[in-house]
Amino acid sequence: MDHPSYPVDAVNRVKRMHERASYDHARVHAILDAAALAHVAYVIDGQPYATPTLFWREGTRLYWHGSSASRMLRQQSAGVPVCVTVTHLDGLVLARSGFHHSANYRSVMAFGHAALVTDEQERRRALTMMVERFFPGRSAGLRETTPGELKATSVVAMDIERASAKQRAKGVDDDPEDARLPIHAELIPLHTVLGTPSPCPDVRPGVARPEHLAAWQAGRHLDELLAEAHRATFGE
Amino acid sequence: MDHPSYPVDAVNRVKRMHERASYDHARVHAILDAAALAHVAYVIDGQPYATPTLFWREGTRLYWHGSSASRMLRQQSAGVPVCVTVTHLDGLVLARSGFHHSANYRSVMAFGHAALVTDEQERRRALTMMVERFFPGRSAGLRETTPGELKATSVVAMDIERASAKQRAKGVDDDPEDARLPIHAELIPLHTVLGTPSPCPDVRPGVARPEHLAAWQAGRHLDELLAEAHRATFGE
Numbered sequence: 001m002d003h004p005s006y007p008v009d010a011v012n013r014v015k016r017m018h019e020r021a022s023y024d025h026a027r028v029h030a031i032l033d034a035a036a037l038a039h040v041a042y043v044i045d046g047q048p049y050a051t052p053t054l055f056w057r058e059g060t061r062l063y064w065h066g067s068s069a070s071r072m073l074r075q076q077s078a079g080v081p082v083c084v085t086v087t088h089l090d091g092l093v094l095a096r097s098g099f100h101h102s103a104n105y106r107s108v109m110a111f112g113h114a115a116l117v118t119d120e121q122e123r124r125r126a127l128t129m130m131v132e133r134f135f136p137g138r139s140a141g142l143r144e145t146t147p148g149e150l151k152a153t154s155v156v157a158m159d160i161e162r163a164s165a166k167q168r169a170k171g172v173d174d175d176p177e178d179a180r181l182p183i184h185a186e187l188i189p190l191h192t193v194l195g196t197p198s199p200c201p202d203v204r205p206g207v208a209r210p211e212h213l214a215a216w217q218a219g220r221h222l223d224e225l226l227a228e229a230h231r232a233t234f235g236e
Numbered sequence: 237m238d239h240p241s242y243p244v245d246a247v248n249r250v251k252r253m254h255e256r257a258s259y260d261h262a263r264v265h266a267i268l269d270a271a272a273l274a275h276v277a278y279v280i281d282g283q284p285y286a287t288p289t290l291f292w293r294e295g296t297r298l299y300w301h302g303s304s305a306s307r308m309l310r311q312q313s314a315g316v317p318v319c320v321t322v323t324h325l326d327g328l329v330l331a332r333s334g335f336h337h338s339a340n341y342r343s344v345m346a347f348g349h350a351a352l353v354t355d356e357q358e359r360r361r362a363l364t365m366m367v368e369r370f371f372p373g374r375s376a377g378l379r380e381t382t383p384g385e386l387k388a389t390s391v392v393a394m395d396i397e398r399a400s401a402k403q404r405a406k407g408v409d410d411d412p413e414d415a416r417l418p419i420h421a422e423l424i425p426l427h428t429v430l431g432t433p434s435p436c437p438d439v440r441p442g443v444a445r446p447e448h449l450a451a452w453q454a455g456r457h458l459d460e461l462l463a464e465a466h467r468a469t470f471g472e
Contacts, residue, residue: 011283016303036339037325039275041286047247050277050286052323052343067252087288089273089428094449098367098378099385103272107288131334142334143414149335172436178379182443185436188452192325195425200408202415203422210420213330222426 011111012162020166025060027165031108032057032086033230034223036134040064041083042114044075055084056133058234062110063117063126065155073154076114082158084110088223091190096174096183103168104187110163117155126155129233136232137212192222247347248398256402261296263401267344268293268322269466270459272370276300277319278350280311291320292369294470298346299353299362301391309390312350318394320346324459327426332410332419339404340423346399353391362391365469372468373448428458 005023006012014021022028038055041048051072055064062084066073076082091104117123124145131139172185196218199209215225241259242248250257258264274291277284287308291300298320302309312318327340353359360381367375408421432454435445451461 016306036328037323039277039286039288039321039323041275041277041284041319043279043282043284046279047317047319047347048277048279048284049319049345050275050321051345052275052321052341054339070252081283083277083283083285085275085286085288087273087275091431092272092370094371094374096379097385098363098375098381099389101367101370103290105288109285109287111283127334131337134328134337135330138330139334141419143332143417143419145334149333153335171434174436179436179438180440181379182440183377183379184439184443184446184449186433186439186445186449187436188433189431190428190458191431192426192428195327195427197422197424198407200410200415200421200423203420204416204418207418207420209422213420213422216424 006160006163009162012109012164014164014166017166020168022165023163028108028110028163029057030227031088031106031165032062032110034227035086035088036222036226037086038064039085040072041085042072042075042080054130056129057230058129060160062158062160063129063155065126065130065153068152068154070154073116073156076156077116077154079113079115082112082114084158089190090169092188093172094186094188095172096178096181096185100172100174100178102173104170106165106167106169108163108165110158110160112158112161114156114158117157120150123153123155124150127153132233134226134229135212136229138210141210194218194220194222242396242399245398248345248400250400250402253402256404258401259399264344264346264399265293266463267324267342267401268298268346270463271322271324272458272462273322274300275321276308277321278308278311278316290366292365293466294365296396298394298396299365299391301362301366301389304388304390306390309352309392312392313352313390315349315351318348318350320394325426326405328424329408330422330424331408332414332417332421336408336410338409340406342401342403342405344399344401346394346396348394348397350392350394353393356386359389359391360386363389368469370462370465371448371452372465374446377446430454430456430458
């Protein structure tokens with residue numbers, strides 16, 4: 001059946017714990033779409049940088065944006081190689097030995113060449129998607145982007161040429177003989193959750209919290225909300 | 237008074253939103269010590285990588301570790317330039333225009349040269365610190381690290397040569413004229429919190445949850461626990 005995956009070579013082949021690895025679109029995309037934040041690695045004059053940024057996925061393409069004055073975005077305008085990494089830290093694993101202490105996580109490393117989106121219509125659409133990707137239905141009710149704002153904003157796109165997903169999602173994995181020791185061991189789950197949304201103090205009287213934010217409630221898990229929002233905006 | 241800071245040059249000078257920037261040890265270290273996860277950027281044959289890893293700070297030195305077979309760690313054994321980035325995503329800012337949608341965050345980019353810790357005693361000590369940095373007092377009660385485990389584990393250290401901290405920690409910052417529009421705007425805080433710790437099913441009868449984990453309770457914020465643990469292990 002249809003089971004697309006990213007090509008594998010020396011750049012993205014997972015060497016360690018390869019039983020935790022996948023190159024399938026479905027696995028890679030699920031980890032990406034549950035995240036708001038990526039770290040983009042790039043090189044300037046031999047010096048590597050990892051810059052945090054909000055991002056989103058459309059098909060096999062990733063987007064991020066920022067100020068046109070940004071060093072990162074200016075550097076990435078020319079089709080340079082980048083690595084976009086997304087990581088969810090899902091838990092801490094407390095074993096009976098230091099060696100088997102570990103973490104649960106989901107991560108993706110996506111490789112490609114970053115290039116500036118130069119077409120103004122595509123850039124305008126991308127800025128709308130940047131909002132819709134979080135809050136489907138929100139952009140239509142916003143004050144429109146001005147020409148000056150559009151000019152001040154750079155959008156970078158990267159076709160995913162290679163990618164790998166890696167995941168640890170289990171409990172303590174001690175050596176069998178260690179399980180007999182009188183030492184406590186446990187899994188501590190971690191979640192990124194919403195606090196209580198705080199309306200802007202000067203919201204006009206009578207302006208209610210819009211229906212498109214109904215799911216964004218205190219206690220909800222960010223990864224679940226982002227995955228739902230991505231499906232609502234882009235489909236599967 | 238004593239107010240040490242990292243030197244600034246073209247590599248780490250914050251160009252965008254420099255009012256959000258700091259090079260002070262205190263600000264940089266506070267953001268690092270509240271985090272478990274870093275993304276390490278490095279270059280192999282011109283290809284940048286950003287690899288997620290657990291890490292910790294001692295003084296102005298960062299440590300991370302992993303399998304001796306890891307591509308990342310083998311690459312970093314020779315004193316190569318790296319960038320270690322730590323990011324806390326603290327909130328989503330919903331403005332009245334797409335342009336002013338934003339995120340609250342704290343981030344550090346730390347630059348230096350990664351080198352393998354070759355001395356066996358220093359490596360052993362580092363592996364103890366890796367546990368203590370999370371759970372002060374835990375390592376003494378664990379099954380000891382075996383020579384084979386020590387051999388299988390690489391530790392990388394990086395003296396921070398340059399660093400910058402950047403932070404956004406405020407509410408909606410709309411254009412003044414936009415505040416009059418009948419559009420809802422709000423700040424959604426985000427926190428990484430603990431779920432309910434789950435004991436290993438085969439913990440021996442009579443082995444209680446140790447006192448050194450007392451603070452690690454469901455609902456606690458990970459960044460606060462990590463900052464407390466770092467202070468308890470290393471002092472200020």
